[in-house]
Amino acid sequence: MPERRSRRDASRNQEAVLAAADALFAGGESPEGVTMAAVATAAGVGKGTLFRAFGDRAGLLRALYEARLEPIREAVESGPPPLGPTAPPRERVPALLDAVLCFKLDNRRLALALEAGGSGSPYRAEHYERWHGMLRSVLEQIPGFPDGDFTAHALLATTRADLVEHLAGEGRVPREAMRAHLATYVTAVLASAPGRA
Amino acid sequence: MPERRSRRDASRNQEAVLAAADALFAGGESPEGVTMAAVATAAGVGKGTLFRAFGDRAGLLRALYEARLEPIREAVESGPPPLGPTAPPRERVPALLDAVLCFKLDNRRLALALEAGGSGSPYRAEHYERWHGMLRSVLEQIPGFPDGDFTAHALLATTRADLVEHLAGEGRVPREAMRAHLATYVTAVLASAPGRA
DNA sequence: GAAGATACGGACCCGTGGTCCGCTTTGCAA
DNA sequence: TTGCAAAGCGGACCACGGGTCCGTATCTTC
Numbered sequence: 460m461p462e463r464r465s466r467r468d469a470s471r472n473q474e475a476v477l478a479a480a481d482a483l484f485a486g487g488e489s490p491e492g493v494t495m496a497a498v499a500t501a502a503g504v505g506k507g508t509l510f511r512a513f514g515d516r517a518g519l520l521r522a523l524y525e526a527r528l529e530p531i532r533e534a535v536e537s538g539p540p541p542l543g544p545t546a547p548p549r550e551r552v553p554a555l556l557d558a559v560l561c562f563k564l565d566n567r568r569l570a571l572a573l574e575a576g577g578s579g580s581p582y583r584a585e586h587y588e589r590w591h592g593m594l595r596s597v598l599e600q601i602p603g604f605p606d607g608d609f610t611a612h613a614l615l616a617t618t619r620a621d622l623v624e625h626l627a628g629e630g631r632v633p634r635e636a637m638r639a640h641l642a643t644y645v646t647a648v649l650a651s652a653p654g655r656a
Numbered sequence: 657m658p659e660r661r662s663r664r665d666a667s668r669n670q671e672a673v674l675a676a677a678d679a680l681f682a683g684g685e686s687p688e689g690v691t692m693a694a695v696a697t698a699a700g701v702g703k704g705t706l707f708r709a710f711g712d713r714a715g716l717l718r719a720l721y722e723a724r725l726e727p728i729r730e731a732v733e734s735g736p737p738p739l740g741p742t743a744p745p746r747e748r749v750p751a752l753l754d755a756v757l758c759f760k761l762d763n764r765r766l767a768l769a770l771e772a773g774g775s776g777s778p779y780r781a782e783h784y785e786r787w788h789g790m791l792r793s794v795l796e797q798i799p800g801f802p803d804g805d806f807t808a809h810a811l812l813a814t815t816r817a818d819l820v821e822h823l824a825g826e827g828r829v830p831r832e833a834m835r836a837h838l839a840t841y842v843t844a845v846l847a848s849a850p851g852r853a
Numbered sequence: 854g855a856a857g858a859t860a861c862g863g864a865c866c867c868g869t870g871g872t873c874c875g876c877t878t879t880g881c882a883a
Numbered sequence: 884t885t886g887c888a889a890a891g892c893g894g895a896c897c898a899c900g901g902g903t904c905c906g907t908a909t910c911t912t913c
Contacts, residue, residue: 465860466860469910472860495900507860507863516902580818582819613814613841616819643803647848648845650847651844664879665891666890691868701893703871704892705891712871713869713870
């Protein structure tokens with residue numbers, strides 16, 4: 460197969476769009492305030508380009524999200540403990556959730572925009588499936604741990620973007636306090652497994 | 657003060673709208689498919705009427721939700737155990753969450769529409785505040801239970817409409833299985849309190 | 854340099870929430 | 884019963900955001 464290469468200006472524009480969108484989200488705008496037209500303008504590009512490159516709004520959001528997520532994904536899949544695969548499950552689970560929480564804290568608007576995206580629940584997103592599968596498999600490495608699938612969902616629900624926003628927004632709960640709360644909570648859930656290490 | 661009463665046709669229309677909206681949500685439509693114009697038509701009423709009565713889409717949703725919630729609220733505030741106020745905390749917490757779960761299962765589209773409503777996070781809604789406050793206060797009746805506020809949020813997050821939909825949708829997880837999962841999970845969280853009863 | 858493929862971009866379309874204002878209905882009072 | 888405000892009605896209308904389209908500009912290849 461001829462392996463079509465994309466034109467140089469095309470990829471350049473893609474990056475410009477990504478960067479512009481990133482900046483807009485970072486820049487204090489409320490998520491729904493970031494309109495496609497605004498992104499296009501900020502990137503110095505026409506709307507058509509933007510839609511051709513990413514399909515639709517959700518596509519753009521997803522692309523941004525994945526890009527931001529890349530380092531963490533790397534750390535989880537092949538990094539050192541406690542995030543990496545060599546960590547014992549009881550340490551790795553809290554580490555995973557802490558990583559997710561921090562990510563959402565650092566990318567509040569973006570996560571918010573993605574999870575609130577009208578079309579399709581956030582649970583169908585590829586990255587959610589990944590996190591859930593990972594968390595579930597780690598939970599199930601704990602001998603005798605019940606309901607790994609449901610528990611994984613329940614724990615991830617704790618880091619929902621709008622909840623994080625609600626708590627952290629307007630500085631009501633500082634970052635470290637929130638991480639501590641989550642850690643305590645996760646510990647409590649894990650403590651219920653029969654074979655306490 | 658003269659205490660303005662609303663005209664008879666006004667209240668009649670209001671009920672017609674509520675009923676129509678209820679029917680539309682019940683009738684298999686996807687939540688965002690239920691448009692304001694559709695509700696108006698189904699109720700045999702003009703859009704203006706609808707907006708005058710409820711302010712905006714969110715207002716209509718809220719009104720419907722509150723109406724549906726009324727019986728449960730009643731049961732929680734002044735009903736018999738295990739839901740009512742005379743139940744011991746360790747029994748009441750699971751009962752509360754089970755009630756929420758069942759409610760969301762029975763009103764999937766409506767809850768979905770309300771929680772996904774673009775403007776304003778679901779955490780600012782009055783009914784959420786109520787549930788959270790209630791759950792929190794019950795949790796804090798358990799001696800030595802840590803982080804009642806956060807835990808209440810975390811537990812409620814487990815019953816988010818879109819998660820429920822994701823799991824229960826298309827019959828993947830049957831109702832009773834889900835209730836059982838949630839019960840197990842809640843028990844695990846409660847078990848972490850120092851003074852095991 | 855020419856030709857074909859690829860991408861650009863902004864005018865355009867459509868559906869949705871929300872507003873507005875001339876007309877109808879209702880309730881009260883004479 | 885009749886008159887008359889005021890409350891309410893309703894659908895044409897508006898704003899605005901996502902998504903499309905196609906004539907034109909740009910890149911790539913020969």
